[in-house]
Amino acid sequence: MRPARFFRSRPFGRSARSTTIGWLSSTVLLAGAGATAAQDVERGRLVYEEWCVECHGTEGRGDGPAAAYMLPRPRDFVQARYQVRTTGPGELPTDDDLRLVLRNGMPGTAMPAWPNLSGDERDAVIAYIKEFSPFFEDEAPTAMDFSRDSGVRDESPASGVEAYERLECWKCHGSEGRGDGQSAPTLEDWRKHPIRAADLTEPWTFNGGMGAEAIHTRFLTGLDGTPMPAYSDALASSVVTERELWDLAHYVAGLGPADAPTQSDLIFAAQADEGLPQGPSDDAWVEVEAFFVPLVGQVIQKPRQFAPTVDGVWVQALHDGNNLTVRLTWNDPSRSPDPSWDEWQTKISETLYADGESGGGERTEYEVESAPLPLPDGLAVQFPPQIPDGLERPYFLMGDPRRPVSLWLWDSQTGLGQATARGLGEIEALGSGGLTGQADYEAGQWRLTTSRALLAPDGSALSFREGVAIPIAFFAWDGSSAEDVRRGSVSGWYYLYLEAPRSAAVYALPLLATLVTAAIALLLAVRARRSAAHPMEMTAQTT
Amino acid sequence: MILKRWMNGLVMVLIGSALACGGGDGGGEPAAETGGEAEPAAAAPVVDPATAATIQGMVAFEGTPQATTEIDMSDEPACAETYTEGPPMTEGVVTGNGGLANVFVYVKEGLDGGFGTPSEPVVLDQRGCRYRPHVLGVQSGQTLLIRNSDPLLHNINTQSTVNRGFNISQPQAGMESTREFSRAEVMIPVKCDVHGWMQAYLGVVDHPYYTVSDGGGSFTLASLPPGTYTLEAWHEVFGTITQEVSVGAAETAEITFAFSADMAKDAHVPLGEPLVLHAHMGFDHQGASVSDSR
Numbered sequence: 001m002r003p004a005r006f007f008r009s010r011p012f013g014r015s016a017r018s019t020t021i022g023w024l025s026s027t028v029l030l031a032g033a034g035a036t037a038a039q040d041v042e043r044g045r046l047v048y049e050e051w052c053v054e055c056h057g058t059e060g061r062g063d064g065p066a067a068a069y070m071l072p073r074p075r076d077f078v079q080a081r082y083q084v085r086t087t088g089p090g091e092l093p094t095d096d097d098l099r100l101v102l103r104n105g106m107p108g109t110a111m112p113a114w115p116n117l118s119g120d121e122r123d124a125v126i127a128y129i130k131e132f133s134p135f136f137e138d139e140a141p142t143a144m145d146f147s148r149d150s151g152v153r154d155e156s157p158a159s160g161v162e163a164y165e166r167l168e169c170w171k172c173h174g175s176e177g178r179g180d181g182q183s184a185p186t187l188e189d190w191r192k193h194p195i196r197a198a199d200l201t202e203p204w205t206f207n208g209g210m211g212a213e214a215i216h217t218r219f220l221t222g223l224d225g226t227p228m229p230a231y232s233d234a235l236a237s238s239v240v241t242e243r244e245l246w247d248l249a250h251y252v253a254g255l256g257p258a259d260a261p262t263q264s265d266l267i268f269a270a271q272a273d274e275g276l277p278q279g280p281s282d283d284a285w286v287e288v289e290a291f292f293v294p295l296v297g298q299v300i301q302k303p304r305q306f307a308p309t310v311d312g313v314w315v316q317a318l319h320d321g322n323n324l325t326v327r328l329t330w331n332d333p334s335r336s337p338d339p340s341w342d343e344w345q346t347k348i349s350e351t352l353y354a355d356g357e358s359g360g361g362e363r364t365e366y367e368v369e370s371a372p373l374p375l376p377d378g379l380a381v382q383f384p385p386q387i388p389d390g391l392e393r394p395y396f397l398m399g400d401p402r403r404p405v406s407l408w409l410w411d412s413q414t415g416l417g418q419a420t421a422r423g424l425g426e427i428e429a430l431g432s433g434g435l436t437g438q439a440d441y442e443a444g445q446w447r448l449t450t451s452r453a454l455l456a457p458d459g460s461a462l463s464f465r466e467g468v469a470i471p472i473a474f475f476a477w478d479g480s481s482a483e484d485v486r487r488g489s490v491s492g493w494y495y496l497y498l499e500a501p502r503s504a505a506v507y508a509l510p511l512l513a514t515l516v517t518a519a520i521a522l523l524l525a526v527r528a529r530r531s532a533a534h535p536m537e538m539t540a541q542t543t
Numbered sequence: 544m545i546l547k548r549w550m551n552g553l554v555m556v557l558i559g560s561a562l563a564c565g566g567g568d569g570g571g572e573p574a575a576e577t578g579g580e581a582e583p584a585a586a587a588p589v590v591d592p593a594t595a596a597t598i599q600g601m602v603a604f605e606g607t608p609q610a611t612t613e614i615d616m617s618d619e620p621a622c623a624e625t626y627t628e629g630p631p632m633t634e635g636v637v638t639g640n641g642g643l644a645n646v647f648v649y650v651k652e653g654l655d656g657g658f659g660t661p662s663e664p665v666v667l668d669q670r671g672c673r674y675r676p677h678v679l680g681v682q683s684g685q686t687l688l689i690r691n692s693d694p695l696l697h698n699i700n701t702q703s704t705v706n707r708g709f710n711i712s713q714p715q716a717g718m719e720s721t722r723e724f725s726r727a728e729v730m731i732p733v734k735c736d737v738h739g740w741m742q743a744y745l746g747v748v749d750h751p752y753y754t755v756s757d758g759g760g761s762f763t764l765a766s767l768p769p770g771t772y773t774l775e776a777w778h779e780v781f782g783t784i785t786q787e788v789s790v791g792a793a794e795t796a797e798i799t800f801a802f803s804a805d806m807a808k809d810a811h812v813p814l815g816e817p818l819v820l821h822a823h824m825g826f827d828h829q830g831a832s833v834s835d836s837r
Contacts, residue, residue: 061817076817078817078818079704079817079818081708089709089710089711090701090707090708090709090710091707092707134818135707166714167696167712167714168695168696168714168737171696171737172736172737182618183736183737183738183739186736186739187736188736190700190702190708190815222709222710222711222712223710224708224709224710225708226710227698227700227710227736227737228710229698229699229700229710229711229712229736230709230710230711230712231711231712231714232711233711233712233713233718233720234711234712234713234714234715234718237718237719237720239713239714239715239718240714
C-alpha cells in the first residue's frame, strides 16, 4: 500500500482526516457553524459520485474513465483553473461562476447543463468540488468590476474591426473568425493537449455563452488554462479602452447569428426561376434558404471520434425540374492536407486515439502513425438507393450489407464521385454517374456544390422525385485531425424535399405541408422509440 | 500497519489542534509536516559582510549537445528583421567552453529563516519574439515586471501549478505588467501561445540565493551565510542535479555540476508538475499566490 493513498483517495484537507478518524472528527466538525458546511460537502459528494465522477474522476483531477475521449479534457478540480469566471486572470471562480456553468453547461464541450439538479444539489456539489483544491482554502474570489456597455455604437462596426486587427485576434481566430489563424495549429491547453481556437462564427459553441456581454467578460478575464489571454492588464494600462472592448465584443458577437440555428428535419429545395447557380461562389446562393444540420462525433463503431472538427453543415438546394444543385458549406480550420497542421495531426492522434493517459475504457485499434499522413478533408452525403415507400431507411451510419446507402462522396484530394456504402468503411466507388461538383476553400470554410440530373442514368443510384420527402444524411471529416470516412462526424436522417412544379403547388402545398407535418410527427415518434432501443445512438447525440 | 496509520492520524489531529489553539492561520494543514518553512520571517537576518561566504561554480557539460535549430519567424517580419547577424536559433541546449548555459542554480536546503524581499523588480522582456532572459529567477513576493518590446501581440501564459497560473495579453510595444508569486516553485514554464516557439522558465525561491549559469556554464552565489547547503541545478532538457556544499566564514567554496548529453534520455524535468496532495506537499496556505498589483 502506498502511504499517499491514505490522503489522495479523498478530497484535500480536513475531510480526508475527518473520515479516517470518524469518532474524533464528528465531535470537532459538529461543533458550531462547521456542521452545515460539512453536511453540504457530504451531500455534494453523493451528487458528484452519481453524475460527475465518470468524467472528472474520483480525485477530481479531470481524469475519469471517459476523460481520455474528450477534447478539451474535463476540468481538473485540484489545479482549479477555470475558464468561465468573472474574476481576474489566474484567480479562482466565484460560486456564482460555478453555478452558471452548472446551469448552462459548457457549450462546445462535453460538459452538459444540469437541469436535473436542484439548486441545493448544485450548491452542495460546488462545495464538494472546491474541497478538491487547496487553493479554495486560501482565497475568497471576488468578481472584477465590469463596465456597462454605453450602448453608443456610432463608430461600429469599423471600430470593432479595427480592434480585431490591432489586438491581433486574427492570429488565432482567423481573418473571418473561423479559428484558422496562423497560430491555431500550435495551440495547446495547460496540459499540453491540442486545443482549437474558438470558431467565432458559431457563438452557440462559446464556452462562456454567446452575446456581447459574455464576450466582453471573456476579454477581461481570459479563459484560464487555454491560450486565450485576459485583456484586463491592457485595459488597466490604457493599451485598450473600454469603448474599444465593447465595440470589439459587438463585432465578435456579430460574426455569427444572434441565436443558435434552428433545426428543421426538412431541407427544402425550391424550384429555380432563372437557372441553377454555377459553382460555390455564385451570387445566386445568397438568396437560397440555408438549413443547418448539426454533426456529432461518430462514436458508435471503431474507429471512434468523440471530439470531431466539423460540428455542422449548412445545406442549400435548388432544382429546375431536370437537375438538382446542392451547396454544402462547413467550417474546418485546416485545408487538409496542409503540412503546417502535421504537428496538430500527431498531437490529436496521441491525445484522442491512443487511449493514453486516463486508463480504463477500451483501446481503439487505431495505430498512431509515426509520421503524419497527408490526409484529405471530405464530406459524404447519404441517400437510400431508392426513395422508400414507407418510413424504412437504411442504417444512418453508411448502411449495412443488407440495406446499403447511396453516397455522394467528396474529398479534397480525389474530388467528387458516387458510391455505395454497405457499412462503415465498406465503400464501393461507382464513378461520377453524372454527378458534377466544385469546391472552394477560404478562411477556414469549405463550400462544395454538387449537381446531378434528377433521374439516375442507370439503376445504381437514387433517382430524385419532386414532391416527396427523400431521406438524406451527412458525414464529414478533417484530415488534419486524422479523421477519415470512418472517423469523423455524422448526422441522423433528414429529409430533402424538392418543390413540386409551381402550377400545382398552389393547391398541393398546404396539403403536402399537412402530410409532411404528420409524417414528421410519426417519424419523431419512431425515432424516439428507436433511440430508446439503441442507447448508443443516444450517446452519439449527447457526447 | 493499521495501528501505525491510526496513530499517524491521531498525531496529526493533535498537531492540528495545537496549531488551531495557537492562533494558526486556520488552514488546518499541520505545519509540522512542512518543516516549519512556512513561518513568515519576523525580520530578515542580515548577513555580516565580514563572514559572508561565496560559492563559485561551474556547470560542466560532456558529450555532443543536440543541435540548435533555426526558428521560423517568417510570419512575424517585425521580429525576424531584428536578427541581422544570423537567424534566431532555439535555446534548448546552449554550451560554451565545456560548460552548459541557462542552468538555474539555487540553494534548495540549508538556509535558516526568511530574507527580505528586494524592492527592485525582476524584468522579463519580450524582444524579437523571444523571452529575455530565457531562464530567470525571482524571489517569492518580489515583483516580476513583464515588458513587451515588440510592436505586436504577445500573451504571457504562466503554467505554474503551486502558484496560480495566469494568462495575460500585451498587444502593444512598451506595455508593462507586474505580478508576484507567493510560493516557491522550481520551475514555472512561461509561454506565448501566439508564437509557439517562445518559452521561458521562471524559478521562484524564498530567498535571494539563486542564479543562472552564463554562456560558459559559470555561476556565483555570493553573500551567503556560512553553512552547509544543498544546491540544485535545473536544466530544461537534462533535468536536475543536487549536490551538497559547505562553506566557512568569508570563504569561497567551489562546486561543479556535471551534466552530460546522455542525461536527456531519461531526464525528469520538474516543470509545472501536477499539484501533489499528500502530507509532504508543503503547501503553505499563505494566501493568494498571484497578487494583481496593477
